[in-house]
Amino acid sequence: xxxxxxxxxxxxxxxIIAAARFFHRERGRSLSSYRPPxxxxxxxxxxxxxxxxxxxxxxxQNYPEYEILFxxxxxxxxxxxxxxRLATEFPARQIRVITGAAQIGxxxxxxNLIALAREARHHILVLTDGDVRVGSNYLRxxxxxxxxxxxxxxxxxxxxxxxRSLGAELEAIGASSDFFxxxxxAEWKEGMTFxxxxxxxxxxxxxxxxxxxxxxxxxxxxxYELGHRIxxxxxxxxxxxxxVWTMYPAQTPRGFWNHQVRWARTVRLCRPGSYxxxxxxxxxxxxxxxxxxxPAKWIAAAYLFAYLILxxxxxxxxxxxxxxxxxxxxKLWLVPLRDAIYFAVWLASFASNRISWGGEQFKxxxxxxxxxxxxxxxxx
Numbered sequence: 001x002x003x004x005x006x007x008x009x010x011x012x013x014x015x016i017i018a019a020a021r022f023f024h025r026e027r028g029r030s031l032s033s034y035r036p037p038x039x040x041x042x043x044x045x046x047x048x049x050x051x052x053x054x055x056x057x058x059x060x061q062n063y064p065e066y067e068i069l070f071x072x073x074x075x076x077x078x079x080x081x082x083x084x085r086l087a088t089e090f091p092a093r094q095i096r097v098i099t100g101a102a103q104i105g106x107x108x109x110x111x112n113l114i115a116l117a118r119e120a121r122h123h124i125l126v127l128t129d130g131d132v133r134v135g136s137n138y139l140r141x142x143x144x145x146x147x148x149x150x151x152x153x154x155x156x157x158x159x160x161x162x163x164r165s166l167g168a169e170l171e172a173i174g175a176s177s178d179f180f181x182x183x184x185x186a187e188w189k190e191g192m193t194f195x196x197x198x199x200x201x202x203x204x205x206x207x208x209x210x211x212x213x214x215x216x217x218x219x220x221x222x223x224y225e226l227g228h229r230i231x232x233x234x235x236x237x238x239x240x241x242x243x244v245w246t247m248y249p250a251q252t253p254r255g256f257w258n259h260q261v262r263w264a265r266t267v268r269l270c271r272p273g274s275y276x277x278x279x280x281x282x283x284x285x286x287x288x289x290x291x292x293x294x295p296a297k298w299i300a301a302a303y304l305f306a307y308l309i310l311x312x313x314x315x316x317x318x319x320x321x322x323x324x325x326x327x328x329x330x331k332l333w334l335v336p337l338r339d340a341i342y343f344a345v346w347l348a349s350f351a352s353n354r355i356s357w358g359g360e361q362f363k364x365x366x367x368x369x370x371x372x373x374x375x376x377x378x379x380x
Contacts, residue, residue, distance in 0.1 A: 005290035005303060008283035012310040015181035018188040019318045026241035031140065034147035038066040038139055039120035043112035044079045044130030045072065048247050049163055052082050054133040059090040063139040067094035069119055071112035075099055079130065105217025106362065106371065113222075114213045117204070126201045132158070133245040134199075141242035142201040152206045152235020153227055155192070156199035157183075157243040160327040167256030168248035170338050172327040174260075176319030177335055178342070182281070183239070184318060192237040195227025199244050202230065209233050218370075220355070220362070221270050243323050260342070264349040278346065283307045284339040311335060 040058055044051075058068055070083050080097065087095040101108075101115035117125060124143060128134070145151045157180055160172025183196070200223060207213060210229040219225045231237050251259070268275040280286075287307040291300035315335050319328040328335075354363050363370050 001293040002290050005286040007280040008286050009306055009310055011281045012314045015185050015314050016317045018184040019322045021188060022184055023322045032144040032147040034144050035064050036124055037122040038124045038126055038143055039122040040066055040068045040126045041113060041116040042128055042130060043071045043109045047078045048131055048249050050247055054131060055082060055086050057133045059093050060136050061139045062136045066139060067121060069116050070097045071101060071116050072099055073108060104214055107217055107219060107222055110213050110217045110222050117213055123204050125204060128199050129197060131247040132198050138242055142240050145238050150236045151238060152202060152230045153195055153237045154201040154240050155195040155227060156240045157323045158198040158246040159243050159323055159325045160248050161245050162248040162327050163250040165250035167251045169327055169331050172248045173331055173334055173338050174342060176323050176325035176328045177315035180323060181314055181318045187239050192239055193228055193231040194224045195237060197223030198246050200226060206230050206235050220266050224270060260345045261348050262355045264345050265355055268349050269353060282343050283311055284336060285343050
């Protein structure tokens with residue numbers, strides 16, 4: 001037990017090195033002057049506590065030519081009046097809204113992406129979620145790498161803007177202090193073979209090479225699948241130094257728990273081997289067991305102290321110094337609580353292969369969403 005408990009501590013050190021390596025390298029890199037026209041694709045559903053500010057951030061880009069295409073499921077969506085207001089207040093921007101996308105697969109977001117890609121006028125496509133906010137140099141940063149013909153996709157970290165809610169803050173802390181550590185270790189050791197959903201830039205050519213967005217219309221983790229399929233097709237997926245912001249709305253304890261379990265279960269079903277391996281990155285339960293098994297009190301204390309110091313240093317290096325997450329900066333002390341909860345979430349994710357998404361029940365089969373009442377779900 002004492003030996004195994006060293007594994008997560010070694011992982012924390014590895015993540016600290018990976019973060020220092022990535023951000024030192026990227027912050028010293030000069031930005032290419034490559035500025036081709038861009039189509040921004042934004043599938044949206046509903047609004048949140050900061051939707052207009054998020055939408056309008058894309059109208060303030062320090063970039064010569066781009067269009068912004070929104071897609072909603074129907075004209076009654078609450079986002080439509082905000083989009084129309086945006087078009088009025090920024091007449092110099094090319095802003096369009098598309099409704100009524102064909103239902104090609106179970107993933108409604110991807111159905112909207114299919115419709116958006118067909119309407120896009122430009123070769124470079126930049127995909128962002130509806131709850132994403134960006135800085136004025138965002139397009140310059142994510143498009144410049146395409147000056148190299150080997151670049152097939154560019155994806156971004158995301159910082160949290162959370163409402164005053166423990167659940168919202170814990171979600172933001174989890175992403176910036178833990179999830180991104182794993183991303184950086186993967187980028188260092190094997191290169192990027194996936195993408196992060198908040199922001200993905202790619203091209204029509206590469207989308208076509210993987211069979212179009214239609215190929216992932218039934219996939220739950222469309223962001224992961226898009227990046228993974230591009231990488232498998234021989235494209236280079238890059239991690240941008242330019243983070244975006246994403247919103248974490250207030251939620252009930254039950255809503256927080258259900259959302260965390262759904263996300264964890266999805267990761268488990270998409271990457272079962274990697275997900276099982278996460279057990280060796282859960283430092284808190286291992287050091288508690290090591291402390292119980294330790295033959296002397298000073299050894300127990302050393303394990304607990306090592307966890308606390310290394311875990312907080314990793315969180316600070318990745319989430320605060322690297323990504324610049326203000327929620328983590330203010331709430332760093334919540335990291336051990338988040339770790340305890342997430343270990344319980346990790347265990348709970350094995351209880352079922354079923355998820356609830358968009359008010360519907362699905363079973364997961366090789367990453368695909370199969371309606372729970374479909375005959376195919378019996379095979380899932």
